[in-house]
Amino acid sequence: MPALPAAILFDLDDTIIQAYARPEEAWGRLLARFGDAFGDGEDTLARVQRAILEEARTFWGDPANAAKWRLDIAAARRLVVRRALARLRRPDDALADRIGDAFTEMRRAEYRLFPDALETLRRLRAAGVRLALVTNGQAEAQRAKVARFDLEWRFDHIQIEGEFGKGKPEPEVYRHVLDRLCVTARESWMVGDNIEWEVVAPQRLGMRGIWYDPHNQGLPAGSPVRPDRIIARLADILD
Numbered sequence: 001m002p003a004l005p006a007a008i009l010f011d012l013d014d015t016i017i018q019a020y021a022r023p024e025e026a027w028g029r030l031l032a033r034f035g036d037a038f039g040d041g042e043d044t045l046a047r048v049q050r051a052i053l054e055e056a057r058t059f060w061g062d063p064a065n066a067a068k069w070r071l072d073i074a075a076a077r078r079l080v081v082r083r084a085l086a087r088l089r090r091p092d093d094a095l096a097d098r099i100g101d102a103f104t105e106m107r108r109a110e111y112r113l114f115p116d117a118l119e120t121l122r123r124l125r126a127a128g129v130r131l132a133l134v135t136n137g138q139a140e141a142q143r144a145k146v147a148r149f150d151l152e153w154r155f156d157h158i159q160i161e162g163e164f165g166k167g168k169p170e171p172e173v174y175r176h177v178l179d180r181l182c183v184t185a186r187e188s189w190m191v192g193d194n195i196e197w198e199v200v201a202p203q204r205l206g207m208r209g210i211w212y213d214p215h216n217q218g219l220p221a222g223s224p225v226r227p228d229r230i231i232a233r234l235a236d237i238l239d
C-alpha cells in the first residue's frame with residue numbers, strides 16, 4: 001500500500017461516472033436520429049453537429065455563463081441547439097428543443113460508473129482514508145446520480161453546488177469540505193477531470209491536485225498546469 005493521504009476528494013461527473021465525455025461522438029450519434037427532420041442528407045447533419053459543438057464551446061467557455069447554466073443543463077442544451085440552428089439560417093426553436101431534450105435523455109440513459117470506481121473507493125475506505133464527493137451542478141440532478149449509483153454511504157461528505165450555494169473552483173468549496181472532513185489541505189488530495197477546477201484550484205490551497213485523464217488526452221499543448229499526478233484509471237491512486 002502506498003503512502004495515502006488523510007483524505008481524498010473526488011469529482012463526480014467524468015471522474016466517478018462517465019457523463020459528458022466525448023461530445024463529438026455523442027452529438028453525432030444523437031443527430032443520426034434526426035435525419036428526417038433535416039431532410040437533406042448526411043452533409044447537413046455534419047454541419048448541424050459542427051455548429052452545435054462550436055456554440056457549446058462558446059457557451060461553456062464563458063465562466064460566468066457556465067456557472068449560471070450548469071444548474072440547468074437541459075435548458076442550456078436547448079439554447080445551444082437553438083443558436084446553432086439559427087446560425088445555420090434554419091431557425092426552428094421547437095426542433096432545437098426536441099434535439100436538446102433528446103440529447104439530455106441520451107446522456108442520462110448512458111451514465112455509467114467507471115469500472116474501477118466502486119472498488120477503488122472501497123479500498124481507500126478500508127485503508128482509513130476519509131472520502132468526499134465534490135460536484136458542481138443542480139442539487140436534484142446530482143442527488144439523482146448519487147442515488148442511482150448507490151454512492152451516498154461510500155463518502156464521509158457529499159457536497160453539491162446546488163445545495164451548498166457555491167461551486168468549484170471557488171476556494172470556499174474546498175475549505176468547507178476540508179472542515180467537514182477535519183483535515184488540512186496538506187493532508188488532502190483532489191481527484192478530477194477538470195484541470196482548472198480540480199487541479200489548479202486545490203493546488204492553490206495547498207492540496208495535491210490529481211488529474212484524471214481516462215481517455216489519455218494529455219494536457220493541452222502549452223498548458224502551464226502541473227498536476228501532482230496524472231492517472232488514467234482511478235485504481236492507479238492505490239499504486
Ligand SMILES: [Mg+2]
Nearest residue numbers: 011013014193
Ligand atoms: Mg468532472
